Amino acid sequence: MEELPPEQVRTLLAVVDEGTFEAAAAVLHVTPSAVSQRVKALEQRTGRVLLLRTKPARPTESGQVVVRYARQLARLARDAGTELGLHGDGRGPARLPIAVNADSLATWFLPALARIPQDPPLALELHREDESHTTALLREGQVMAAVTSTPDPVAGCSVRRLGLVRYLPAAQPAFAARYCAGPLAEALREAPVIVFDRRDDLQDAYVRSLTGSGHGAGALRHHIPTSEGFRDAVTAGLGWGLVPETHAAPLIAAGRLVALAPDRPVDVPLFWQQWKLDSPALSTVAAVIAAAAAEALLPA
Template sequence: MMTELPHDLVRTLLAVVDEGTFDAAAAALHVTPSAVSQRVKALEQRTGRVLLMRTKPVRPTESGQVVVRFARQLARLEGDARDALGMDDAGGGPARLSIAVNADSLATWFVPALAGLAQDARLYVELRREDEAHTTALLREGEVMAAVTSSPDPVAGCSVRRLGSMRYLPCAAPEFAARWLVGDPAGRLPEAPVVIFDRRDDLQDAFARELTGGRNASPLRHYVPSSEGFVDAVTAGLGWGLVPGSQAEPRLRSGGLVAFTPGRTVEVPLYWQQWRLDSPALATVAEAVAAAAARALD
């Protein structure tokens, strides 16, 4: 029984997943679409599994995700080896690290974490925005090499490091608070309009349940899938919302926002998960992220 995974077949599968179609992968690999199809079929025969769903764009099956993750790890290790051997001019190109980051981190502390890497022309990042509760799915599927996540439970093949906690403040525009949240703000949350990031965002509902003994936030909700837009929507009086402390505090000082439950905050723990690879490039980014998180997070 043949158990090895030929690297040319593995790279071809990754190209199909990244490019989305067999034809696009063929163009990227400078081979014919027929050759790409034959390589994928050969890999499926070797593994005894269906690795791709032939949709448009194609998607890896659960077994295919395992091979995709292996392909990305292989590419990263090869890139590190070329760099260590001084073979950057041999066509390998700079290292590109794919990282999943939640929107609030992306809008506040995460990008400054990468500032120290700006002078290193050998290292580039591709950031994928995803809710902190769902970034581990991208790790599991092999789509990213590292992620900022709210889960302390490591994805298989990954290590975990605690970064700190992001602090959120329950805020509203002064006029909105005067209309909707007077008297008993906590008790009025199930009726007061609310701003939600997207349909997977449970932060506001969880806060309302905690204060009301189990009732969600109001069904009168505005969905604003942008961290900066979210704060602007709350400031404009569309609804109340939980705003990251670093974004809320300047507006609280200027009077653009009020904290309608003074002294109460929500702390969301954040973790750094990454593949267990002896990769200098990945280690460099991990240390930069940890250092920035130590300065910015609680």
């Protein structure tokens, strides 16, 4: 990697971040032709296709390796400039992309970010993704850190356990009386269900754990892709769902939701994965997130 020309590496990253050669050229203050020539020269040097010329442009698997390298170079350059007192160079605040799941965003994660020191300023760029898929963004080089349910480290990353987030199977009282009067395992196989999106397997896995079979939740399912919307859909009686305890507990106390199986919650482990990079900014953010998670989540 040390033989890759930094100018060409930065150019590839600009194309990936901006989406087109023209937009990258505007950011780099060069012509689109120069951008194209740099990318081609980098591909010739590596002997691999690094970029899919789509709209937006996307890195190939080999390109992802170079993108990760480019972000690490940029982060190290930023940190070095900060330590040398050069961060006021007109380039704007440093950017730190992080992948995080929607439920963390809606509960404990944003208050944690407010604790991060802003001297020097740090621009946080959050990518919302299911906790079982956030590591894909790490692998692709789109983010430098991620909240994930995956304990196995992505290549070049370290892992820190954050804690457990508890989910309660819950439903509106009238919904529960109508659909869940019989044995719960059988009822949930037929009852309407709320899921986050088509990759959300939490409800199906819960039903399989109850039945001991391969049958998941019911076929009638509503896809609600926000944490708050998910909670509100369950509260409105559209279906049952596994609601974060932070959201469910006050609604259960108020009688707006009922816990379908108080003794059968679901605890999902969360981890913090980040690049193995000697970056003060990244280390500071990691420490803040870990401290906030220790306060907000159940101990592992």
